[in-house]
Amino acid sequence: MPPELPEGMEEGATPPELPEGAERGMPPEGGNPPAMPGGGPGGAQSAPETYEAVNTMEEDATLSGEIRSTAADENAVLVTAGTTTVEQASVVRQSADSTGGDAASFYGVGAAVLTTGGTVTVRNSVIETDAAGGAGVFAYGDGVAYVSDTTIATRQDTSGGIHVAGGGTLYAQNLSVTTEGESAAAIRSDRGGGTMVVEGGSYATSGVGSPAVYVTADISISDAELSASGSEALCLEGLNAVRLYDCDLSGAMADLEQNDNTWTVIVYQSMSGDAQIGKGRFEMSGGTLTSANGGVFYTTNTESEFVLSDVDISAAQDSEYFLRATGNANQRGWGQSGQNGAQCTFTGLNQRMEGDVQWDSISTLNLYLTQGSQLTGAIVQDESCAGEGGDGRCDLYIDADSTWTVTGDSVLTNLHCAGRIVDEDGNAVAILAQDGTVLAQGESAYTVTVASYDDACDLTGAGALSGASVEA
Template sequence: MLVSNTLLRSGFFVQRIGQVLTLAILLAGTAIADSGMPPSPSSAGAGGETLLRPFGEKMISVKPSGVYQQQGQVVSQQTKTYQAAKTDQSVIYVYSGGHYSLTDGYLNKTGASSNVNSSNMYGNNAAVLATQGSHVDLTECTVHSDGHGANAVLAYGEGSFIQVENCTISTIKESSRGVHATYGGTITVSNSTISTQGAHSAALATDRGGGTVKATNVTATTQGEGSPGIYSTGNIEVYAGNYVALGSEVAVIEGKNRITLNGTDITAYQKRGVMLYQSHSGDSVPGEGRFQMVDGSLTNSSSGPVFFVTNTTARVSLTSVDIMNSSNTFLRVVAPGKNEPDTLPQWGQEGGKVTFDAIRQELTGDVVTDSRSSVTMDLNEASILRGGININHEGNVDLTLDESSRWVSPSNSYVNVIRGAQLQDSVMANIDAPAGVTIYYHKMTDLNGSWLKGNYILTSGGKLVMN
């Protein structure tokens, strides 16, 4: 519809659209709209809310609608087929605290978004959209989208909740995530499959304002560039399941957010295995990103590192994870730059600061830092690192070994502090390097915390030299 008159004055935004007068009260970045009589649960007319939402310093218009839309109420349906083809139109749209359940449904979304930012943050054009504290339950459903900016399942706002069980979810075009929670929305998905083909289309995702996704026994495959299996600017918990990213890292965390995996198999084919970063785009709050994985497997089939951290503080915790690494680098911690794929210098030059905890782990590959970065690595319960540390002699790395863990360095390494060195008959029992390799250290303690000094010949012929 055409806007025939607009008046902005004293915090009130008055908009005449055709013959309908919409009064929106703009408070704290939120617009509340009254567009007349509420729609019936199955109406397909105008959406239930006309909103202005913040995007940086600008405001973008958000007007959700759905082929099936429901304001409030409690509705259950079975064996239904709904299709949406219009721009910015959802297939299912539930708002104002509604509860909607669908079993054995087929939901098909075509048609592109008019504004991808609006789609990714607020849910315009999503196949299934829950807002304003609404609940949607999907059981044994097929959800398919084939439109630019057509996320499959999206929960927007605090209290909005979507449950997905035994479903098949697929998206084709760019910026079309599988399940996606924003601004405090929550999604649980179990015993389901998710596939995405377009760029910037993660299988599990949260975006601006944070959100929560919990996934159990999900099989997911992403094909597009910049489409990880799991992308978090909120809290994502994954139990069991299998995630494969063919065109991207398999897991990505921005800012002070979290991914927790338990008994899950994840595989990355491009760029790196796992990335933690901060772009300062406004999508996430700066702070410590946390990646925790217990059991399962992590396969890095890319030429990049297993873990990459830039421009942020991060904590990585691994326990009994089977790791397969095709590259020579295990952990890379550096500032953004032109030589680092998918990073921009304008993000900042803070480098990275990483705490890395390994329990019952075999780690293969080098630990690389730059002059702006630091790593604190703890190896516990029979863990072993086979790789050089700070091989470029630029950053600051501290290493702690418990009584059962070891480090074997195949190349010259530079460590600030080594804690937990085991000296037996003047020979290091838990640090080794081959002949021709020298490990340089600044400070070193034994298991009791007593300081050790001096130079040592290692079991395989290498040297440990105080620097």
């Protein structure tokens, strides 16, 4: 279940419990990642010694009416201590001279509303920004933000709608958020992470490289509409997690030459230094996931875990895959070619899945079909980004209530099936050993080739929804 928001989102209210393992106002374990060598992506960007702001709030106060900021790299409201309420306000942040960049992304320089050490409550207001780096509401460090019943619209690059970094904490309820620029996720996080709890509302982006949700933090979202018309729907990097409950998530990423493929949800490690290396976790329960272009789930150069339960998934007509867990060609610096595979566990709980599953020999994929899940597609070994190869594997676990409908000849490593494996006509599919020995008879034209096969299904390694468990 999603964590509850404070009733009424009132200032001074006791915040809800954070997801297990998260700490309020603290960056992820290990602090900010080190700078990348050679001045490349992820280079060091020091926190500003001071911020420029129209209103610097150091004690309890209330702001309303029009609040306008027009200077370069300036905040309209900066909260450093105490509790500030922004209510029935029109906050306008406009500047043609703002620089945006890392200072805006990491520390909130130029955001309309920024809290770095106090608490800010924003409600029944309108926030508009037209400046590079002009985020709507930004929580950094020990700052805590409560935002409700508010409209946020940003127009320029690196201008997220709601944003945390450096360990900030933000709670949002019933917001209408739109962004137009590049690198301007509607729900955005950056270096040092933080915690976000979002309930209801709509979050829409139109810029390239601007997913609806960009995850370098611990983020829980429920009952929200999340859409990206010029980007993937969601991007998760490094040792971070996102949980979606009854959300409508959609993406429309363009085909770009710099990418090996096109995806809708990606879990990866960019090596920029913006996210600590470790397992990324994507969890989605209920709701819908719609892909307008490319494949659905892609994971590369990282350890990842996906858990899906009863999500209505609509793939693009030209979708190349449902799940791709492979290396990449390193055109964007994502690890070292031939060594940048995925270590992925993917669990379906009463989940319908359509499309091929792709893996390679420098990756490890454990795929679990449980609680009546159905996979319709082939499992394909794709070595196009595997270099000289490795000793990776793809293991498939099918419980007694689940089915794999095979749509093409398939290759995997270890098959554990207590359920059904048939083709689209209902014919049993033959299971072959790598030397051609028939391990299980079938009438289908398709075959499944494996290193080992058994009819038991141990779900010990399967994923589960937060607060739940998977029974063997």
